[in-house]
Amino acid sequence: MAEFLIMAVDKTHSDPIKDKRGCYKRGDIVQVYEDGECKEPPAPDSKFVIVKITGLSKATAEQYAKQDESIVDGKTGINTRRLYHLDFSLLPKTIIDTLKTDRQITVTLSQVKNYIKNKTTNLSI
Secondary structure (H helix, E strand, O other), rough: EEEEEEEOOOOOOOOOOHHHHHOOOOEEEEEEEEOOOOOOOOOOOOOEEEEEEEEEOOHHHHHHHHHHHEEEOOOOEEEEEEOOOOOOOOOHHHHHHHHHHOOOOOOHHHHHHEEEEEEOOOOEE
């Protein structure tokens, strides 16, 4: 099982370029952990939630925490902080309610795979 630390709110910056490239947005996968590494749920006022996904290894899950990068004129640049995000706007109400109250949830990969999306293509994993 993989555990995702996910940003639950939008972080912002007054500079639009820094905002897009350097600020985590709601649903961004901030960190990936091995099963059991997240001992306690985030505090009720935390900016984070934990989504534990059974049927997903940490090694596979780490690909969803990569930065969105592109190569322009031979230089690598960051487009957005993360390439993938958990699309909160599409999540079922039961999952949202659990995340609001408990700040964490354990789900199967099939329950959330349609909601983990590539920000560039908008395709699910």
